[in-house]
Amino acid sequence: MQAAYERIAATVRDAIERGEYSPGATLPSAKELAKAHGVKSQETALKALRLLETEGYLTIQHRVGATVRHRPNIRTVVRDRHAYRDEIGYFFDQGAKEWRAIGAPTRGLAVPPRHIADLLGVPHDENTLVRDRAMGPEGSQRPLQIATSYIALSLVAEIPALGAEKAGPGGIYDRIEEHFAGPIEWRETISSRLPDGEEQNRLGIPPTVPVLVVTRESRVRRGNEEVIAEVNETRMAAEQFAVSYTVERDATAAWPREERP
Incomplete structure (x- = not known):
């Protein structure tokens, strides 16, 4: 009842x-x-x-x-397991291709969240370089997503451009690939949680609306060693975004099905 x-x-x-x-x-x-x-x-x-x-x-x-409250219509962010590139550099969301920075991007030193430190392989109390930017459609007053990159200071020492205000054409990913003379491979994990105070303020959402969190690892090879060069966390209001992708068939699910004796 x-x-x-x-x-x-x-x-x-x-x-x-x-x-x-x-x-x-x-x-x-x-x-x-x-x-x-x-x-x-x-x-x-x-x-x-x-x-x-x-x-x-x-x-x-x-x-x-x-x-x-104003409840926005869901904008589907299509993440189709592909990285794209245009004249600016790599991007991952076709729907956000035309988005630009809302406000000035920032960079500085900070201790990252523990799970980020674990991915980067740095101590939990050690500073990393943090590059932060808020993104949205051109002309927007409020961003639709916040993207924050974390980079170990040991790698910044190897590639000083990663810590520069402007990393140059193609951004930090081009600098990483140039330094390692090989392509980046990306791995993403998608989760959700309630927003912290800063996210509530910047995204304009109340504390009860979860954020969708996309954690992307940038992996490169140094000889036989795999290096996680950067971890990016992108946050957006879960009430406004969804993730859509094509389900691919594994070889075990091939069609037409093989008849078993």
Whole structure:
């Protein structure tokens, strides 16, 4: 049986999705909702509003009340297991090909997250070079994704251009391939988590909306040794983006199927 707060939340959710409450509209107070739904406790109605806030439908502010959030249409980011190149350099999302930096890119020294340090093979308390940029369609005031590259300082010492304000034509990937005289191979892992404060501010999302995190390792060969030259983490609002790719058949799933005796 559906709890009273779930019933109220379902009614308000349906009203929002039908357009009865437009983005920015203020909802009735918890007291008014409780009365409208025949519930004695306004705490029950408040619980319904908090549920909708967690789902990303509302923003609740002290002395303002519950307002309807703008929920963007999903933009599918197609990551089809290919790296592309244009006159600027490598890129990985066909849908983001025309995107540009929103604000000035930054670079500096910082201790990376532990999982990044593990991938780079550096101690957890050791600084790395961090290059950060926010990307979005040209003319946008707010970025749609944040991309942060981490590079071990030992590699920056080998390739000083990696630490320069401008790494030159083709960017850091061209400098890495030139130095190692071989192609980069990339490996990506996709995960999600709740945003930190900086991501909430830069992407314009509340703390309840997860971010989609694409962690990309840049791997090159030095003789018989494999080197992870850079790790990039790209974050975007999960409510706004999805990942789409073609499912490829392994040899074991070939068609037509072989008849087994």
